[in-house]
Every structure is written in C-alpha cells, then in structure tokens.
Amino acid sequence: MNLQIMNVTKEFKDKKAVDKVNLTLAPGVWGLLGANGAGKTTLMRMITDIMSPSSGVIKYNGKDIKKLGKLYREILGFLPQEFGCSSDFSVVDYLEYVAAYKGIEKKVARKKIAELLDILTLSDVKKKKIVKLSGGMRRRVGIAQAMLNNPEILILDEPTAGLDPGERIRFRNFISEFSQDRIVLISTHIVSDIEYISTQNAIMKGGKIVDVGTTEELVKQIEGKVWSALIPAKEVAVFERKLRIINQKNEPNGMVSIRYLSSNSEVDNSVNEEPRLEDLYLWLFPEAAYEREVK
Template sequence: MELKFDRLTKQFGNKIAVDRMDVILQPGVYGLLGANGAGKTTLMRMVCGVLNPTSGDILLDGYDIDTLGENYRKLIGYLPQDFGYYPDFTAKEFMHYVSALKGIDKKSAKLKTKELLDLVGLSEVANKKIRTFSGGMKQRLGIAQAVLNDPKILVLDEPTAGLDPKERIRFRNLISSFSKDKIVILSTHIVSDIEYIADTILMMKGGQIIINSPSEGVTKEIDKKVWRCRVPQNKVDIVSSKYRVVNLQHEDNNEVSLRIVSDTKPDENAINVDPTLEDLFLYHFDDMVSL
C-alpha cells in the first residue's frame, strides 16, 4: 500500500497552508511534527477527504482518492483534533451509532464494539454516559471509533492534547497496538508523544515537509550542535538573547546549567551532548514556539 502526495497544495485566500507537497507514505507510524499553524490539520483533512486540494493530488496505489470515492473512505479511520461526541450517549450507544454511519452491520458492530471498548479499557463503563467521562476516557473512545472499520489509513490529529502524562503514555501504547499493516499519521506538536512510537518523522513548516527521515538517526542534522554549559545567574538573559536555550536548571552555587542548540560553541566552557528530537524541533521552530 502506498499513499502519495503529488504537489499537494491547499490555499485559503492569500494564505498557503500546504505548499506543493511531495511525499510517499507506506505502512508504518509517521509522526507529523510542526508548530501551530504549520499546516498539519489542513493536510490531515485533505487525507481524510474533508477538504479538497487547491491543486495537486492524493493517490492511493496510483489512483486518485477522488476517483476511488467511497472505496477510499472505507479505508480511513480519523480522530480529529476536536473530537465530537454526544454527551447523553453511552459509550456503547456511540460506538453503535458510528458503526451505522460507517455501514457496519449490527452483528459485526456489536462484536467490534465489545472488542474495542475492552481494548481501550472502557468495557466497565460501556453503559455510562459520555458526559461523565474524563478527557482521557473520551480520547480512548475517540480512537476506538476511529478503528471500528479496521482502517488501512489511520489519521490522528493532536490526539493527546490536554491529557495527563499517564493517559498520554497509555494512548501512545494504544496507537502502537493498532499500527500493524496500517499507515498511521500522528499529527502533533508534542514531541514526546511520537518520540517512542514513530517509525518515520515528518517535520512540517510553512506548509512544506522540511524533514522526512526514519526516527532512528533523525537528529544527525544537529550532531555537535547541542551544548551544555554553566553560567552565572546574571548572565542567563544575555545568553538566552543570543542562543536557542532548550532547558535551564538552577545550581546551588548561584549558577545556571543551560542546554543550548547552536551552530557555534556558545561559551568557552560548553561541551557537546547527544541531541534529542526536542532539540531538533527547537532548532527549526525556536522562532515560533516558547517553552
């Protein structure tokens, strides 16, 4: 299976959200990183057929998805950034409702609902109304509905935003369990959410993919560009104004330990340290995000 973006472009008035993108995706987990406004959600909506491109094509195994029509939509599972649910439905009722929308027969829907609610840890609250659920429980229900039709292409847009660390870890494990033989696109600006599960890192900026690399070794670009040094407390602001400071930690002797991403050595006492995906993200987006 191959999903191809061929000079894919989406423009809203004078703003180009996705700009002549050329990417080929095959089964695996793709972590789509980018700051807010990078074009991630627009891209996801085009993949799911919610938005039409201004120009360019999305091809599945060489066939335009518009031509494939319903046959393509049957292969899609989608958890949008703002997941809509009916608060007075129970989890089971909601799953049956989504099953009907996806054309799944009642017998299969009943079996699949039981299987998936158990898998996402909601079997004990299957008959509880969704309005009583925590944010994490709602997100787990969201991924359950997304995979009801056993999709070949699973699209998850900011799925862990607002979740506590424990729920985020559980959610990442769920995504991994669903990823076999599928193209999974996980769009987020939370670096740690994809650091452990993505096979490939796609980094998006200004509507274009600026990095398309296997997760292993993706940080080679900034080898010898991540530094650690100690500076007096009164020099922190000066250093921060000149360099990308990824992290700072106050020491007992009125000094501050700084982690810096820089093409050049920021201080005579600075030493190189191993780069992380977060370092790489800040290297490209320090002008667009704040820690």
C-alpha cells in the same frame, strides 16, 4: 500498500495553506511535524477526503481517492484536532452509533467496541455521558471511534492532547503494535510521543514538506548544536536573553543545569549532547518553544 500525495496544493483566497506537497506514505507510523500554521491540519483534511485540493491528486494504491469514494472511507480512520459529539451520548452508545454509520455489522461492532474500551481503559465509564468525561477520556473516545473499522489508514491530529503520561505511554505502545501493515499518520506538538515509534517523519513548514526521514537521519542536521551546561541560578534570566534554552533544572549549591541550542558553545563549561527529535523541532521552529510555555 501506499498513499501518494502528488503535487497537492490548497489555496484559501490569497494564502497557500499547502503548497505543492509530494509525499508517499508506506505502512508504519509517520510523524507529521510542524509549528502552528504550517499546514498540517489542512493536509490531513485532504488526505481524509474532507477537503478537496486546489490542485494535485491523492492516490491510494494507485487510485484517486476521489474516485474510490466510499471504498476509500471504509478503510480510513480519522481523529480530528477538535473532536466533539452530541452531549446525549454515553461512551458505548456513541461508539455503537459511529459503528452503525460506518456500516459495521452489529455483532462485529460490539466485539470491537469491547476490545477498544479495554485497551483504552474506558470500560469503567462506558455508560457515562461523554460530556461528563475529562478531556483525556474524551480524547480516548475519539481514538476509539477512529479505530472501529480496523482501518488500513489511520490519521490522528493531536491524539495525545489531554492524556496523562501513563495514557500516552499506553497509546504509543498500542499504535506501534497496530501499525503493522497499516499506514498511521500522527500530527502532534508532543514530539516525544512519536520519537520512538515513528518509522518515518515528515517536517512541514510554510505549507511545504521540507524534509523526510527517520528520526536518526533527521537529527543528524543538528549534531554538534545541542549543549548542556551549569550556570548560577541568579544568572538564569541573563542567559535566557542570549541563549535558546530548551530545558533547565535546579541543581544543588545554587546552580542550574541547562540544555540549549547553538551552532557554537556559548557557556564555558558546555558539553555536546546527543540530539533528539524535539531538539530538531525546536531548532527548526523556535517559536514552538514559546507556544509550549504558554499552553
């Protein structure tokens, strides 16, 4: 099983949102990383056949998804970044509606819905109107609808937005188990959500795929560039102006421990740290640190 993205480009007027992307997805969990505007959502919309490429082709098991048509959509599950539905639906009514739209037999659909409601801890609110649910619960309903047809290809755009830490852990465990013999592509700003479950990661910048590899392979490029140090609390503002600080924590005796990115040690007592995928993300996309702060 594989999904081949072959020289795919998408142009809007004078802008290339996706520029000659080549990527072959095999079974497992794939992380798609990139800052806002990198082209991730556009690429996902083409993979799901919602949008057509300006040029290039996407093939599933060697066949053009455009020619597969309905057969392709039957094995596809998709959670868009902006998930919405009619305010008249209860959780279970909505999932039954989506199941019918996907052509799933009623008896099979009811069993699958009950299973997903349990896994995603939605059983207690299944009769509740979706419009009255919290943002995290609505997101879980979105995940459930994407998985109703037991898809071979599952595309998730910012799936953990609005989920609390416990829900995110359950989601990661569920996706890791689900991805056996399936292709799961996840785009997220919460890098820790894919760091430990992704089989491979693709990094997208300026509409292009600039790197592909396992977490271990990718973080090697910033070995020796992640540091920790102790600084006086009263000098934090000074250091923030000259360092790329990605984490800080108050310590006793008026000190602050910081984690920062730099090619060289910038503070006298600095110690090299093992790089993580989030460190690489913030190294490649320094603007993302600001986005994370203001959200």
